[in-house]
Amino acid sequence: MDEVLIAVVRTLISFLLLVIVTLAIGKHINSHKNHYSFALSITVGSCIANMGFDTNIDFxxxxxxFIVLVILFYLFLILSSKNRLFRRWLSGRPTILMEKGKILDENMKKLKFTMDDLNQHLRELGVFDINEVEYALLExxxxxSVKKKNRFLPLAKADMNMDPGPSASxxxxxxxxxxxxxxxxxxxxTLQWLESEANKRGITLHDIYYAVINSNGTLFIDLFKDHLPGDSERMDR
Incomplete structure (x- = not known):
């Protein structure tokens, strides 16, 4: 019984500790944007698992x-934010795979990156014709990351001298x-404005499940009871 209680307490403490650490540096860990954040996520998972479940290891x-590991990662974050050379050494650099429409074979060989790999990544980005690619970088x-040739880029409002309108918020x-x-x-x-908008729709704030000002400045309202066509028929069934 004591062993079960110890396991429960260890698991609870480990989970709470993981939540605290995730709130502090979770964005860096979850992004996996560089080598050390990826390595840390694996090591943190291993530490938490051993801390919570392996009662043979001293808690x-x-x-x-675990604390030393988190402090070390945080120090690396500070150093990398202040020193570009250290950041490049720690995080690495992207590798150019295509330049000016030409495939860089040597860079592909260094990464053991095949043409099948390149074509797959391009298809995932919606590029099915490699001739459309001007630059391709493996982050x-x-x-x-892909930059298409100018003639294959979609037409923007700026190209037609159109007014883009107010920026989205x-x-x-x-x-x-x-x-x-x-x-x-x-x-x-304001609250008064929201109540006024609700009154215009013949409802009260208590009827609203979700209300949001969209990026274009319009008010979207969803009610607790959505009166959809055929509701009565579905209820009868």
Whole structure:
């Protein structure tokens, strides 16, 4: 019984510790944008597993190892943000696979990257004709970045001297799951304005499940009860 209790407590502490660390540096760990963040994510998972489930390992020792690992990663983040040379050494550099429409065979061989690999990555990016590619770079994360030749680029409004209109903004959520998000209520989207908009639609705020100001500035409202065509028929069935 004591062993079961110890395992439960170790697992709980390990989980809470992982949540705290993830809140602090989770964006860097989850992104896998470089070698050391990928290595850290694997090592962190191993440490947490041993800390929580392997009762043969002293909890304090594995806990200290975990803390040292997180501190080391954080120090690397600070150094890489202040020193470009260190950042390049730690994170690596992208490798050019295609330049000016030509495949760089030597770079492909160094990475053991085959034409099948290149074609697969291009297809995943929606490029089925390699002749459309001007530049192709394999990022440190393993993702292929592609720049198409100018004649294959989609036509933009700027190319036709068109007015692009107002820039899009981040959506502002006003009501989530029936609860008003007070911190997002600021002029011109005040509580009074929201109530007025609800009244125009013949509803109250209590009827709204979700309300958001879209990126184009329009108000979207979803109700708790959506009266869809055929609802009565489905209920009868």
């Amino acid at each position: 304090l020792n594995i806990f200290i190892s 440190v994360s393993g993702v292929l 981040i959506p502002i959520e006003l009501i989530m799951e029936g609860k008003v998000i007070s911190k997002n209520l600021s002029p011109p989207y």
